[in-house]
Amino acid sequence: MTVALNEPQTNGRSETEYGKNVVNGLKKEEEIEKSSVQKLSPEQDHVLKTFRLLIADLCGQFNGGHPGGAIGMAAIGVALWKYVMRYAPHTPDYFNRDRFVLSNGHTCLFQYTFLHLTGYKAMTFDQLKSYHSDRVDALCPGHPEIEHEGIEVTTGPLGQGIANAVGLAIATKNLQATYNKPDFDIVSNHTWCMIGDACLQEGVGLEAISFAGHLKLSNLTVIYDNNQITCDGSVDLTNTEDVNAKMRACGWEVIDIEDGCFDIEGIVQALNKARESTDKPTFINVRTIIGIGSAVAGNAVAHGAAFAKDDVKNMKELYSFKPEESFFVSDAVREFFSDIPPRGEELVKSWEKKVQEYEAQYPELGTEFRRRMEGRLPENWKDLIPSTFPNKPTATRASSGLVFNPLAQEINNFMVGTADLSPSVNMIWKGKVDFQNPDLKTTCGIVGNYSGRYIHYGIREHAMAAISNGLAAFAPGTFVPTTSSFFMFYLYAAPAVRMGALQQLQVIHAATHDSIGMGEDGPTHQPIELAALYRAMPNILYIRPGDSEETAGAWITAIEAKKTPSIISTSRHTLPQLTGTRRDGVAKGAYVLQEVEDADVTLIGVGAELCFAVDVAEQLQAKGVKARVVSFPCQRLFEAQPLEYKRDTLRRHRGIPAVVIEPYAPNGWERYADAAICLTRFGHSLPGKAAYKYFGFEVGPMTVKVGEYLEKIKADSILRREFVEL
Amino acid sequence: MTVALNEPQTNGRSETEYGKNVVNGLKKEEEIEKSSVQKLSPEQDHVLKTFRLLIADLCGQFNGGHPGGAIGMAAIGVALWKYVMRYAPHTPDYFNRDRFVLSNGHTCLFQYTFLHLTGYKAMTFDQLKSYHSDRVDALCPGHPEIEHEGIEVTTGPLGQGIANAVGLAIATKNLQATYNKPDFDIVSNHTWCMIGDACLQEGVGLEAISFAGHLKLSNLTVIYDNNQITCDGSVDLTNTEDVNAKMRACGWEVIDIEDGCFDIEGIVQALNKARESTDKPTFINVRTIIGIGSAVAGNAVAHGAAFAKDDVKNMKELYSFKPEESFFVSDAVREFFSDIPPRGEELVKSWEKKVQEYEAQYPELGTEFRRRMEGRLPENWKDLIPSTFPNKPTATRASSGLVFNPLAQEINNFMVGTADLSPSVNMIWKGKVDFQNPDLKTTCGIVGNYSGRYIHYGIREHAMAAISNGLAAFAPGTFVPTTSSFFMFYLYAAPAVRMGALQQLQVIHAATHDSIGMGEDGPTHQPIELAALYRAMPNILYIRPGDSEETAGAWITAIEAKKTPSIISTSRHTLPQLTGTRRDGVAKGAYVLQEVEDADVTLIGVGAELCFAVDVAEQLQAKGVKARVVSFPCQRLFEAQPLEYKRDTLRRHRGIPAVVIEPYAPNGWERYADAAICLTRFGHSLPGKAAYKYFGFEVGPMTVKVGEYLEKIKADSILRREFVEL
Structure with a gap:
């Protein structure tokens, strides 16, 4: 089956009303027929329907969210979580688990719902329903967040997840090459990454794809939810390239799945083939229909808004569910996923045994591997x-x-x-x-x-x-x-x-x-x-x-x-190497480099321009102006210090004005300084020293500026209280 | 010829010394032979050699810069500036000129030198030699800058130029479709974009390539200086994709040039074919050798550092130039390019005539076209x-x-x-x-x-x-x-x-x-x-x-x-629509929305949170606290106002503390406010109102915060002078 979008679609909410002029991807009767033709077992068929209705209900409860993608990807999800991925819901951080990344993060309900069904303990039914609620401890934010059980990385900004997945696959390859032994594949996990159209358009995704192909990351599989729909309409509004040919040119193996909404078996075969690949990452191009079963199937409207109430009711009728019942999950569905937690614990147990044997046989490597699993550096690193x-x-x-x-x-x-x-x-x-x-x-x-x-x-x-x-x-x-x-x-x-x-x-x-x-x-x-x-x-x-x-x-x-x-x-x-600089001073964000009693001014020096502050202080001294010098490498670290330390470092509370020297935009320095020798325009192509000179960052002129500023504020009490660019 | 890099190269300056263990792309004798075999005319051969030595000398004078790329691209430059591009050095802003974009901007000497040789008036020989000098009015900065004659866009950050070129080509297509008539192609220019390896790796470049293919921008040609060398070594360290296949998959026509260092005729044919394309953008994949003729030819060392003095001397000898002479440009070379300015003026003249005839025949369109050429909107736009x-x-x-x-x-x-x-x-x-x-x-x-x-x-x-x-x-x-x-x-x-x-x-x-x-x-x-x-x-x-x-x-x-x-x-x-907001107030960056005499505090409201400031002021008023409200939509516009206006708006000089309300990082507000109701952490997934509530951006709590702050600073004169996050 190819995507049957033969008639004009609409261009999102702004150009059409809901359901008006909309053509379904499949006619309802065809959909029903399709699911049986494709040899879905009755259980699978029931699970898909349950999943799709759950998504529709979850978006319906607060009338918002992204239903269409998750619904279109249902069969992919069943293939992954039921048949292919190696993971342990009750030991979510199992080290050798397969990693799953939802790069099209707005379809997060896809992942949340499978986390719930497969038995992740934190993702209770109650929590699942927190999507789009005002519950502040919700585990179902608008995009997946790494803090929560079963989520590997936070996604949402498009293209990030696929690049993260490349990193995860590199991690596995590196650990394998470093620790695995012929009889001990103590690291053997695979990385699965789900993407939508965006990850094939965003630059960061394209960079990552090209690089993964170069590296031949055979342990990486990208699954493309090819529903040909984005917010603006159909993908061909903006992208008409030959995606498969492009991926092959980038060094990827390509597998096509024509009927991604129903062909669980075909998807499972493709995923297993991808796992077995030894020389290339795999791209599985899965044709799906966004929001299948709904009145807006195949349409951009299905992407980012809840379905109409009547529509959901009709879907339920079509699927022989009770139209008035929401969030229905039958015992059969629970049963379908019930083998997964024990299967996961088996995985964990046998892997732990393997690691113990490995540690016995390779004590040195084993110790190191353990240390790294625990996220520690060697004690003596400093x-x-x-x-x-x-x-x-x-x-x-x-x-x-x-x-x-x-x-x-x-x-x-x-x-x-x-x-x-x-x-x-x-x-x-x-x-x-x-x-x-x-x-x-x-x-x-x-x-x-x-x-x-x-x-x-x-x-x-x-x-x-x-x-x-x-x-x-x-x-x-x-x-x-x-x-x-x-x-x-x-x-x-x-x-x-x-x-x-x-x-x-x-x-x-x-x-x-x-x-x-x-x-x-x-x-x-x-x-x-x-x-x-x-x-x-x-x-x-x-x-x-x-x-x-x-x-x-x-x-x-x-x-x-x-x-x-x-x-x-x-x-x-x-x-120059400066006198008095201290590594432990950096940890505090800022520290006094040169103290002077009864100072007239504090000069704040930063990074490459700290030496200027030292030199200007010396010049001022020669003119009878007493200047302290504070080195200020990091604002955030300084901000975290106790108020006392901050005041003692800057001494502005004693009425000593502070001047910061940094050829950057001064925004934010106003908190720590009264004046700045800074830059509020773009730079200039000149040799480094000449560039400094061109913008007045020479010791002589800077000394004059500071001196004049101190004179001015003596005479002008209002100016004294205002931030000044020198 | 394919690039003959058969033996190990080195990995940049950090891993090798200059010229050590370096293999030339061609043996010297082969290079000489090559140039004659390729049917270069004696003039062309002489021009290429002159150009390459000029580049070497220009980098040599201050011992810095990027010589290799420019030298490798010499033949491409001759093809473009002498034989293909339609432009007018003495009328550099000729509206219908071909646009040339140097997306690999670090090779800027390539463009500067051709601007000089083809007669751009500003680019005197003296100016050409300003490259890497400390001359502050130099026209030869380290990357091309739009301010200077003959430069269409500033480039340097890689991938930008190729995307700019897509924009230039869209501009032409749009003007053509809007104004051209069967007998009047008043807009007919082509956009040429030179790229290196980076524009095929950077995400922004890949996005632009994909989009240009989709749009079928047949008036765009990208010329790939395929020298297979980047800073780190050879491109295949990081990129082994099939570039031509990828470009074809993206909808581009692809032309290969095997001998890009010498085959001027082949390049000219390819460029002309590209101009004639009617349905696709064209990608010309030109194999070149970075720094050809030098001892570091074909090597990463040739990319970003001047050649050794001896090396340049040897190059001159090889080319039968005087080794002791620098910046040599013979009369023959001047003669070679001498036809270009008059040719350009002819172009301008005939085009201007055409536009005049067009204006006569299509007065309405002609008037509009003239207005747009002059960069004006209709008078009544407001x-x-x-x-x-x-x-x-x-x-x-x-x-x-x-x-x-x-x-x-x-x-x-x-x-x-x-x-x-x-x-x-x-x-x-x-x-x-x-x-x-x-x-x-x-x-x-x-x-x-x-x-x-x-x-x-x-x-x-x-x-x-x-x-x-x-x-x-x-x-x-x-x-x-x-x-x-x-x-x-x-x-x-x-x-x-x-x-x-x-x-x-x-x-x-x-x-x-x-x-x-x-x-x-x-x-x-x-x-x-x-x-x-x-x-x-x-x-x-x-x-x-x-x-x-x-x-x-x-x-x-x-x-x-x-x-x-x-x-x-x-x-x-x-x-809400607020009382007192003013469009002309926005133009000043900030303005008083609500004035109160003898105010206790100024509330600064910004954008979506301006209404909060209004509401908090009202609540404060009920508690007997007099609050002014300033609307502050734009810091930069406000900063440009006279000091008097700024002081009158904020009234901090009268001792009235100011509190800004904005759920952003407060950095920079310290200049205008004494305290902020702000955010210094990342947000949270919640419905908008709930998100505001979660972070304390509700009128009640904010009113309390402001009131408490005002009490505190009454008692604590030091705190009064410090910026506080409420």
Whole structure:
């Protein structure tokens, strides 16, 4: 069967009324016939109908939500949860479980309902009905959230989930290559990712698809809910490419399923074939009909609104259910799924036994595997960080390498990646091995294998961050993924960085070339406003260290932040090693670098410009102005300090004005400073030093500015209370 | 010839020393032979050599830059600028010129050098040599910038340029369908876009490619500098897909050029064939060798660093140039390009004549075409905006439609698009026609043609914004592109929105579903920190209107901002029409909505939460607390007001504390307020009202908070001077 959308459809709610001018994908009689023709067992047929009506009722209760997709995908769900996936509802965190990612997260009821039916304890019937309610402890938010049992990653922003799934599959490949032995496949799970049309259109999805094909992630299967409908109408309004040919060109195996609404057996066969693939990821193109059975089947209206009451009533009649009854789940349906929890516990038991035998036979590897399963680093990890650094000017991007590369070399929790900036980001450690398909032959001579922990992501910043989220989500702490690129390109990656922060996933982003000091690449590469984003984003540490010692502090803080991603923002250009910088000072966000009694001003120095604050203070001193210096690498860490510490550090409560020096947009510094030497326009293509000079970031002019400002506010009490850009 | 990289290459500067273990793409003797075998004329051969040595010298002078790509692309450049492109160096803004986009912007010397050689007046030899200098008025920044003669768009962040090119090609198609007549092809230009490997990896590039194929933009040609080298090494480290098959699957015509370093004639034929294409965009896959002729040819080292001095000397000897002479351009080379300026002026003259005849024959269309060429809207455009609105609760996303749709309907400068959210964003006007390939048949019945001005971008927010930049860049004001999506997804689009701001391109982004009031979709869709980004980003207006009247003000302001993009940020949920809101108040960024003498506090209300400020003020009044209300839709507009106006509006200089109400990260509000009722964590999936309640954004609790705050600061003079989150 191909999708039978022969007649004009409508273009969403704004262009049509509900059900008007709508053609059903199948005529009702055909649908009934179809389900029997396809050799559905009576139980399966009943389960599908029950599931579809449940979805319709769940959206109906508060008159909202996304019913159509979930209903169209019912048979896929039965194939996955009943027949194919290896998981344990009563041990939801079973380490070797198959991972399932719902990348089309708006169809979350699909997943919630199967979690309920297969026996996840938290997902009670009562909880299932919390969808779209005003219950604040609901387990059924509008998109799946990682905090809840049975959910591997939070999805919703389209394209993220498929990239997460690539990360999950990389995690498995890496663990397999690192720990499995011929007789011990202690890691053997598969990653299943459900997608809609969007993941084939969103850039981050396309990046991830291309990269997964390159890596030959045979343990990854993407299941495409090909219902040809999006919010605006049919997919062919915006996408008419040959999807299968495109996937094949990207190195994927492609399997077609023509009758995805009913052909459970065909889907099961395809899924099993995908699991057995040894050399390619698999793309299963499943034709479905959105909202099948309803009056708006096959129509965009079915996507994002509850069905009309009459429509649901008619569906129930068509399915021989009682029209007046809602949320009906028969004993037969309960029975159908009842084997799953015990089956899961069997899986867990036999796997645990296997791991115990493995530990006995390979004690060293076994201990390490156990440590990583528990999400721990070796106890002594901090000892690997240099306690001092050569006293010579060093770019903090190089300091990052000095600090982190010994850790990455010794500790295999760290998976390190770069978006094609290896020569610039200094993340290569001695003897690093690339994570690659071992059969790959490159023309540049670099090869690798799946136990490698250095990932060349290509020029795919967004996927790099999203894939890293997947790596981190595999199991807490088993991997600590690190990404690297120029800071400016973390704007490309921002949606995925945000998802990491939202999910409390520890991913460390090594962002180099911050500030206008990065030079000739010009305004397209000079981050002016980006720090404001990451300082405002909840649950992420944006840290700008000022020299090697502070860079050590930044990495230690980031590694200790188990539930918070970090951006370590470093310079391209060399910076002096400053007297008095302290790694433990970084952990507090800000600290006094130079104290002066009866100070006239506090100079706040940040990251690459901390040295300017020190120099300006010295110049001011020569003019008889007493200047304290505060190093301020991270606003969020500082904000978390006790009020007392904050006041003592800044001393604004004693009436000492503070001036911050940073060539960024000053937004947010108003909380800590009275004035800023800052940038409120885009940068300029000039060598680093010349760029600083062009914008007035030279010690002489800055000293004059601060001096004049102090004079002005002496005379103008109103100005004293206002934030001033110098 | 296929790329002859048979032996191991090195992995960038960090893993090898310069020239060590490097294998040239061709042996020197082969290169010499090759150039003659390929029937290069002696002049062409000499031009290529001159060009390559110029690039080497330009990078050598300050020992930096990107030589390899430009050198590898020399023959492509000769084909384009000498034989194929239609342009006029002495009339660089000639309306019907071919557009050339250098999407691999780091190879900018490629373009600068051809601009110089073909006679662009601004690009003197002296200016050409400014590359990587500290000259602040240089026309040769590290990436091409739109401000300079002969540059169509600023590029650099990879993947942007190719999406801009799609926008430029859409502009041409639309103008052709709107104005051309059988005997008058007054618009007939072609868009040429040069890309490297990155534009085939970056998500935004892939989105744009897919969309261009769908639209069958036959007037677009992408030329792929296929040198198989990126910063990290060879492309096959990260990308092993079948690029040609992928492009064909996306609906592109594909032409291969095997010997892209020398086969000028073959390239010219391919380019001409591409121009003649009538039904598909064309992808020309040109094999080149990065840095050909140098010792690091075919190697990643050639990408981003100047060649060694000896190497350049050897190149000169190989080419029979004087090794000690730099920047040599013979008279023969000058002669070779000398026909181009007069040829260009001929083009301009004959086109201008044609337009005059057109204006005579089609006076109405001609007048409109002239107006749009001059970048003007009809004089009366403001009259199309309702002067009043129904006094009933209205979501500001709906207000946006009331304000803007009449403009879009009447004025064809406006090209309106959405990333698959037509039913949600209210941007459809009566009788709107889709921009589509006229032969497209969709299953949902919606069709269109190239004169349509409503663009279904698909689920491609990033490309939508980048394509819109291209539309705006076609000619100032000829198009005023408008995009639409949920505000949260402008994080996906942010890199392109930034490029619009940097380039001073007027693009209006209609961002709906702002604030936590958007409800059930939950924290993935609730923008908490995003406003902080756009308030910090230079040259963009982020405007949150509070009701229909303010929405009118937002659109008027955005339409009048000819050199600044805007984001009009609106609510999903209904908002009351407030007394005293003023469209001209929006233009000032903030204004007093309710004045009280001897006020105790100023409440700052923003956008969807302005009504809260009004209600809290009323409640406070009942408790004997006098509260002023300031509506504050746009920080940037307010910042531009005279100091006097700013002080009078906020009255903080009179000692009145200000409290801002906005469920966003407060970063930046510290400049205007003393305290904030705000959000510093991610949101929660709840119905809009419940979400507000959950986070304390209800009038009762907010009133209590403000009252308590006022009491506290009476007693605590230090706290009075600090910013407080309530």
